[in-house]
Amino acid sequence: MSAFARRHLGVLAVTCGLLATPALLPTAHADAPVTNRASLKQDLCYQVVTDRFADGNTSNDDPAKSPGMYDATKTNWKLYWGGDFAGIQQHLQYLKDLGVTAIWMSPHVDNIDKPAVYNGVPNAGYHGYWTRDFKRPEEHFGTLAEFDSLISAAHSMGIKVIMDWAPNHTSPADPANPSFAEGGALYDDGVLKGTAVNDTSGYFHHNGGISNYDDRYEVQYKNLADLADLDQQNGTVNSLLKTDANYWMSRGVDGIRMDAVKHMSSGWQRSFADNVLASKDAFLYGEWYLGSKTDPLYADNVRFANDSGISVLDFYLNIAMRETFGSGAPMSNLDAAIARTGTDYTYKENLVTFLDNHDMSRFLTLKNDTTALHDALAFMLTVRGTPCLYYGTEQYLHNDTSGGGDPWNRPQMPGFGETTTAFKEIQKLSALRQNQPALAWGTHQQRWINNDVYVYERRFNNDTVLVAINKSGAAYPIAGLNTALPAGSYTDQLGGLLGGQSITVGSGTGGNNPVTSFTLGGGQVAVWSYKGPEPSSPTIGSAAPTLTRAGNTITVEGRGFGTSGTLKVGGVTASVSSWGANRVTATVPSGTPAGIQQVTVTTSGGTSNGYALKVLSGAQVPVTFTVTNATPTNPGDNIYISGSIPELGSWSTDRNTAVGPLLTPNYPNWFGVASVPACTTFQYKFLKIAADGTATWENGANHTDTAPCSGTSATTVAWQY
Ligand code: NOJ
Ligand code: NOJ
Numbered sequence: 123m124s125a126f127a128r129r130h131l132g133v134l135a136v137t138c139g140l141l142a143t144p145a146l147l148p149t150a151h152a153d154a155p156v157t158n159r160a161s162l163k164q165d166l167c168y169q170v171v172t173d174r175f176a177d178g179n180t181s182n183d184d185p186a187k188s189p190g191m192y193d194a195t196k197t198n199w200k201l202y203w204g205g206d207f208a209g210i211q212q213h214l215q216y217l218k219d220l221g222v223t224a225i226w227m228s229p230h231v232d233n234i235d236k237p238a239v240y241n242g243v244p245n246a247g248y249h250g251y252w253t254r255d256f257k258r259p260e261e262h263f264g265t266l267a268e269f270d271s272l273i274s275a276a277h278s279m280g281i282k283v284i285m286d287w288a289p290n291h292t293s294p295a296d297p298a299n300p301s302f303a304e305g306g307a308l309y310d311d312g313v314l315k316g317t318a319v320n321d322t323s324g325y326f327h328h329n330g331g332i333s334n335y336d337d338r339y340e341v342q343y344k345n346l347a348d349l350a351d352l353d354q355q356n357g358t359v360n361s362l363l364k365t366d367a368n369y370w371m372s373r374g375v376d377g378i379r380m381d382a383v384k385h386m387s388s389g390w391q392r393s394f395a396d397n398v399l400a401s402k403d404a405f406l407y408g409e410w411y412l413g414s415k416t417d418p419l420y421a422d423n424v425r426f427a428n429d430s431g432i433s434v435l436d437f438y439l440n441i442a443m444r445e446t447f448g449s450g451a452p453m454s455n456l457d458a459a460i461a462r463t464g465t466d467y468t469y470k471e472n473l474v475t476f477l478d479n480h481d482m483s484r485f486l487t488l489k490n491d492t493t494a495l496h497d498a499l500a501f502m503l504t505v506r507g508t509p510c511l512y513y514g515t516e517q518y519l520h521n522d523t524s525g526g527g528d529p530w531n532r533p534q535m536p537g538f539g540e541t542t543t544a545f546k547e548i549q550k551l552s553a554l555r556q557n558q559p560a561l562a563w564g565t566h567q568q569r570w571i572n573n574d575v576y577v578y579e580r581r582f583n584n585d586t587v588l589v590a591i592n593k594s595g596a597a598y599p600i601a602g603l604n605t606a607l608p609a610g611s612y613t614d615q616l617g618g619l620l621g622g623q624s625i626t627v628g629s630g631t632g633g634n635n636p637v638t639s640f641t642l643g644g645g646q647v648a649v650w651s652y653k654g655p656e657p658s659s660p661t662i663g664s665a666a667p668t669l670t671r672a673g674n675t676i677t678v679e680g681r682g683f684g685t686s687g688t689l690k691v692g693g694v695t696a697s698v699s700s701w702g703a704n705r706v707t708a709t710v711p712s713g714t715p716a717g718i719q720q721v722t723v724t725t726s727g728g729t730s731n732g733y734a735l736k737v738l739s740g741a742q743v744p745v746t747f748t749v750t751n752a753t754p755t756n757p758g759d760n761i762y763i764s765g766s767i768p769e770l771g772s773w774s775t776d777r778n779t780a781v782g783p784l785l786t787p788n789y790p791n792w793f794g795v796a797s798v799p800a801c802t803t804f805q806y807k808f809l810k811i812a813a814d815g816t817a818t819w820e821n822g823a824n825h826t827d828t829a830p831c832s833g834t835s836a837t838t839v840a841w842q843y
Contacts, residue, residue: 123618127688128828130201130581133675134312138170139593143146145491145615150556152373153273153274153277154274154277154278154280154713155277155284155380156277156281156347156376157280157364158666158677158679158705159282159376159377159403159404159405160248160403160666160675160676160712161402161405161472161506161666161677161679161723162224162282162377162405162472162474163471163508163562163663163664163679164223164555164556164557164561164562165222165223165224165227165282165285165474165508165556165562166221166223166508166509166511166548166552166555167223167224167225167448167511168217168221168222168224168225168226168472168511168513169226169228169476169479169480169511169512170210170226170227170228170508170513171203171205171228171249171480171513171514171532172203172205172206172207172209172210172227172230172250172534173203173205173206173228173248173250173262174203174205174248174261174513174532174533174534175205175209175210175213175346175487175533175535176205176206176207176209176210176212176213176538177203177204177205177206177505178206178207178208178209178210178211178212179206179207179208179209179264179268182206182261182262182263182265183202183204183262183663184202185261185262187235187261187728188234188236188246188261188262188297190237190244190263191235191237191244191246191248191262191833192246192285192621193678196534197710198243198244199529199532200240200243200244200246200248200313200528200529201244201245201248201444202246202248202262203248203534204262205263205475206262206263206264206274207230207239207259207263207264207269207271207272208264208266208268208271209267209514210225210227210272211271211272211275211276211648213538214275214276214278214281216538216540217281218279218280218281219540219549220540220545220548220552221277221548221550221551221552221553221554221556222281222511222514222551222552223280223281223282223552224282224283224284224376224377224512225276225281225282225283225812226284226286226379227283227284227285227286227678228249228480229249229251229253229260229285229287229288229381230259230260230262230263230269230285231253231254231255231256231257231259231260231284231366231421232248232253232254232255232256232257232259232260232309233246233247233248233251233252233253233254233260233293234246234247234254234294234304235254235291235304236253236300236303236304237302237303237304238252238293238294238301238303238304238348239303240301244645245294246635246744246813247293248260249480249532249768250286250288250290251349251380251381252292252293253258253288253292253293253307254290254291254293254304254308254364255280255308255311255312256310256362256366256645257310257366257369258309258311258312268442268776269373270373270374271469273373273374274374274376275505277374279646280588280613282695283373283375283376284373284376284377284378284379284405285370285375285377285379286378286379286381286533287367287378287379287380287381288381288382289352289354289363289380289381289383289386289394290349290350290351290352290381290382290385290386290696291345291346291347291350291352291382291385292304292306292307292308292318292326292349292350292352293306293307293349293350294306294347294348294350295317295319295349295350296319296348297317297319297324299348301563302348304317304324304703305317305318305319305320305350306318306319306349306350307313307464308325308352308359308362310362310366315358315362315555317350318350318351323356323358324353324356325352325353325356325358325359325735326350326351326352326353327343327344327345327351327353327668329343329344329345329351330704331344331345331348332345332346332347332348333345333594335413336417336418336419336524338419338422338729338783339783339786339787340549341384341385341419342384342385342386342785343388343553343785343787344623344634344743345738346382346385348646350593350676351385351718352834354386354387354390354394354744355643355746355777355795355834356565356581356834357833357834357837360744360782360833360834361563361833364394364397364398364581365734367394367397367667368397368398368401368402369397369798371402371651372401372402372464373400373413373420373820374669375404376404376405376586377404377405377406377407378398378404378405378406378407378432379407379409380406380407381406381408381409381410382409382411382424383408383409383410383430383432383434384410384411384419384422385425387794387795387809388422388425388426388430388795389428389744389745389781389794389795389796390744390795390796390797391408391430391432392428392429392430392431392432392669392742392744392797393742393743394668395430395431395432396410396431396669396671396738396741396742396797397741397742398561399431399667399669399670399674400671400741401712402671402673402676402677403471403667403674403676403803404667405433405436405665405667406431406432406697407432407433407434407474407508407664408427408430408432408433408434408435408474408738409428409434409435410423410426410427410434410435410437411437411481411811412437412438412441412574412666412673412681414441415438415441415442415459415602421529423437424466425778427467427468427469427472427473428467428468428469428532428667428778429445429736431667431736432585433469433472433473433474433669434473434474435474435479435510435814436473436507438462438463438473438474438685439459439460439463439473439475439505439707440458440475440477440478441456441459442456442458442459442550443459443475443477443498443501443502444477444478444485444488446496446499446534446593447477447485447489447494447495447501447593448485448488448498448573449489449499451698452572452573452574452780453571453572453573453574453575453576454571454573456501456576456727457568457571457576457578460505460506460566460578461701465507468507468668468734469668470507471506471507471562471563471663471664472507472508472666472668473506473507473508474506474507474509474510475502475505475507475509475510476502476509476510476511476512476529477498477499477502477511477512477515477532478512478515479512479775480512480528481527481528481531482522482527483522483527483530483531483533484512484514484515484519484520484526485498485515485520486518486519486529487520487521487522487525487526487530487531488518488526489737490520490522492518492543492544492653493645493738494645495515495518495544495663496543496544496547496620496645496647497591497592497620497645497647497697499511499515499548499551499618500547500551500589500620500647500649501576501589501591502529503547503552503555504551504554504580504589504649505552505566505578505580505658506564506566506580506586509663510556510633511548511615514533514535516542516544516545516548517535517536517537517539517542517544517545518542518544519535519536519840520533521533524707532665534685537822538543543620543758544580544621546619546635547612547619547620549615550615550616550617550619551615551616551649554615554649554651554787555651557576558585558587558651558653559583559585559653559663559680559681559704560580560581560582560585560586560587560653561580561584561587562582562649562663562664562679563580563642563663563664563679563680564580564581564585564586564587565580565582566578566579566583566619567580567581568598569588569604569605570590570602570603572598573594573597574592574594574596575590575591575592575593575594575598575600575642576589576590576593577589577590577591577600577603579673580603581606581608581772582663582681583654583657583660583661583681584608584652584654584657584692585603585650585652585653585654585681586607586608586652587603587650587652588605588607588612588625588637588649588650588651589647589648589649589650589651590622590646590647590648591641591646592642592644592646593645593646593649594642594644594645595644595645596644596726597641597643598642599639599641599716600637600639600640600641601639602639603636603637603715604630604634604635604637605627605634605635605637605638605650606629606633607627607635607637607650607652608629608635608652609627609628609629609635610626610649611625611626611627612624612625612627612650612652613650614646614649615649615650615651615652616648616649616736618644620645620648621643621645621646621647621648622646622647622648622649623640623648624742625637625638625640625648626638630789634654636642636816638659639766645665656681656682656703657682657727658682658684658727659682659725659727659728659729659730659799660680660681660682660684660687660723660724660725660727660728660729660730661682661731662678662679662680662682662722662723662730662731662732662733663679663680663681664677664678664679665678665679665721665731665733665735666771667694668736669701669735669736669738670691670710670735670736670738671708671714671736671737671738671739671740671741672711672712672713673709673710673712674709674710674722675699675706675708675709676691676696676707676708676719676735677706677707677716677793677824678705678706678707678708678712678723678733679706680704680705680723680730681703682703682725682727683701683702683703683705683706683723684703684726684727685701685703686701686725687692687701687706687723687724687725687726688724688725689706689707689709689721689722689723689724689785690721690722690724691707691711691714691720691721691735691737692714692715692717692719692720692737693715693717693719694711694713694714696709696710696711697709697711699784703785706723710737714737715737716737716738716739716744716768716769717736717737717766717772718734718735718736718737718768719734719735719737719769720731720732720733720734720771721735734762737768738768738769738799738826739769739799739802740766740799740801740802741799741800742769742797742798742799742800743797743798743799743800743829743830743831743832743833743834744795744796744797744798744834744837745795745797745798745827745829745830745834745837746793746794746795746834746835746837747763747774747781747784747793747795747796747806747836747837747838748791748792748836748837748838748839749761749784749793749808749820749838749839749840749841750790750791750795750809750811750838750840750841751791751819751840751841752788752790752791752792752841753790754810754812756811756812757813758818759762759783759810759811759812759813760777760782760783760784760810760811760812761783761784761808761809761810762780762781762783762809762810762811762817762827763780763782763784763796763807763808763809763831764779764780764781764785764806764807765805765806765807765824766803766804766805766806766811767799767802767804768797768798769796769797769798770804770806771835775811775817775819776810776815776819777815778812780817781794781796782794782810782811783811784808787810792808796838798829800829800830800832801828801830801831802828802829803827803828803829804826804827804828804829805824805825805826805827806824806825806827807819807824808820808839808841809823820841821842821843822842823842825837825839
């Protein structure tokens with residue numbers, strides 16, 4: 123496309139955005155649909171810190187609403203530097219050329235107007251995580267019309283837009299510290315609701331700051347650093363956070379990256395996810411920060427990802443990739459990470475993989491070696507999960523000041539050239555990803571490994587990708603390698619960009635075809651791919667969203683769906699809205715039983731595998747359950763809830779199905795928030811589960827409760843001895 127055509131496209135979209143009357147509903151704005159926003163498995167995501175990407179409209183650099191928050195010299199890294207919605211829009215063609223199909227934008231909502239002063243240095247919410255008003259766009263980033271314009275321009279190019287939503291907190295607040303001038307103020311569409319320093323309505327928790335980040339009560343109910351911690355169970359807060367999120371979804375947002383999910387109850391978040399998904403199918407993923415691969419809350423993070431309807435950023439694999447490509451750990455470290463996460467996470471292809479982000483040093487700070495970066499990118503772009511690239515990686519952007527962490531990992535985007543090796547590598551592998559079911563939905567198998575070389579295979583039916591990466595400086599002869607690639611010869615999908623050559627595959631048995639020995643040079647990467655003809659019988663690779671209920675839209679993807687057939691959820695036939703060989707969209711039928719239910723596709727060629735979805739009983743509300751005087755006998759015992767509905771574990775005594783572990787800041791009282799169907803009466807009991815998994819129910823009759831029809835509620839009972 124010519125530079126003129128590119129500009130022309132941008133101008134058209136801007137004009138369209140400006141013409142939209144504010145009073146009109148966003149749906150009145152012509153907006154091209156994107157393909158399957160409920161799943162990112164075939165996408166390449168790109169994380170943008172809006173303020174640092176591109177300044178497309180200088181008139182919003184230093185708005186009158188919030189003076190003193192902009193630094194034109196770009197020397198105070200804690201102030202705004204000028205990037206905005208218009209800047210992203212002007213570089214959509216660049217992103218498209220790179221192969222990006224989804225943009226994760228840093229939080230776009232209104233942040234603090236007055237600086238938070240730390241050690242005499244004024245700090246702005248240029249990163250977006252210090253919300254003031256969840257319903258207004260940040261004035262440094264642009265107007266609502268510019269926001270709409272960006273979304274429709276992105277959609278017209280087939281690019282999804284994911285918003286970063288930070289409902290855990292507002293902004294820095296401390297009654298004893300007037301340097302945090304906003305006092306954690308919360309506004310809704312310009313109306314002040316309250317502040318954390320004078321919280322007359324109970325919008326915030328007041329339990330002090332977190333001191334033990336491994337304690338599940340502290341992380342959820344104390345302040346993350348200085349940030350005013352919202353109480354999502356407060357009726358006003360609950361409703362505001364959900365209504366405002368859906369407002370942005372209705373303006374065209376395709377998905378949500380949820381901030382700090384470790385710091386809010388899983389129950390509230392499940393009700394949040396349900397509320398979003400009932401209004402629009404979308405992909406949701408959360409930031410559950412793991413400090414190490416042995417983080418004590420790792421199991422809680424797995425449970426969250428499996429049950430909440432919100433996937434997670436793959437911190438476990440992030441740590442392993444940085445160890446292996448950045449710090450000399452052997453390839454077996456990566457192989458073990460794939461195996462571990464593959465066992466633990468129900469929806470491993472929904473994990474969002476990343477090498478670095480705005481909260482850690484960039485990869486090139488960790489290891490200033492572009493070959494190592496290319497190797498790591500090749501891995502990330504071909505392994506299970508949805509790859510998310512941090513802006514500027516393709517330009518080798520890094521600033522190593524003080525170890526290159528926050529804020530040095532958020533430099534100005536240096537330029538938009540399209541010629542680096544990383545750019546070309548990403549472009550080629552993104553194109554392959556969009557086309558190759560094995561990369562989106564396939565299994566992972568290690569085929570050849572030593573400390574420096576990892577050869578692995580991704581496979582979906584006959585579709586096969588074989589990847590070989592050598593992270594060392596030395597060449598290795600690769601002998602005795604087998605593959606499921608059919609006999610024949612294969613050229614490197616990277617076209618030799620990273621030194622890869624062609625291979626010859628002979629005939630073997632049982633999916634083990636011998637590869638003629640070859641040499642994999644130091645630092646080299648090769649990717650070989652086979653995509654078979656459309657099969658005559660159906661196989662499902664993906665169904666999304668994974669948390670659903672009757673009336674919601676689901677998208678089922680795979681191969682061999684033919685031109686027509688039947689789609690069932692939990693054995694009940696769904697009404698289909700579109701049918702293609704690789705994608706079917708349908709409505710979850712009323713009468714679908716709640717609980718874990720299989721989706722199947724049946725055609726004249728046969729019936730597919732089942733793909734498990736979590737089907738809810740109805741619209742969800744978050745309820746706080748408290749039991750007093752529950753005194754477990756042994757250390758390591760925890761209290762859980764189980765009850766008559768799938769949301770409460772259907773009387774299961776398995777700790778991965780019952781709701782819990784509950785929290786006990788005031789031992790021996792325990793509480794937890796569970797997401798339950800609105801307006802519904804159910805029974806439940808508390809139970810104790812010991813460290814070895816032995817469960818003991820409380821005595822007496824079942825407790826009965828009826829969930830409110832909207833909002834939140836709380837119920838307290840005494841443990842029955
Ligand atoms: C995690 C975000 O990624 C980080 O940048 C932010 O400061 C905290 N959450 C608090 O919102
Ligand atoms: C399941 C039963 O259905 C329920 O009534 C009972 O309270 C629990 N098990 C505990 O025994």
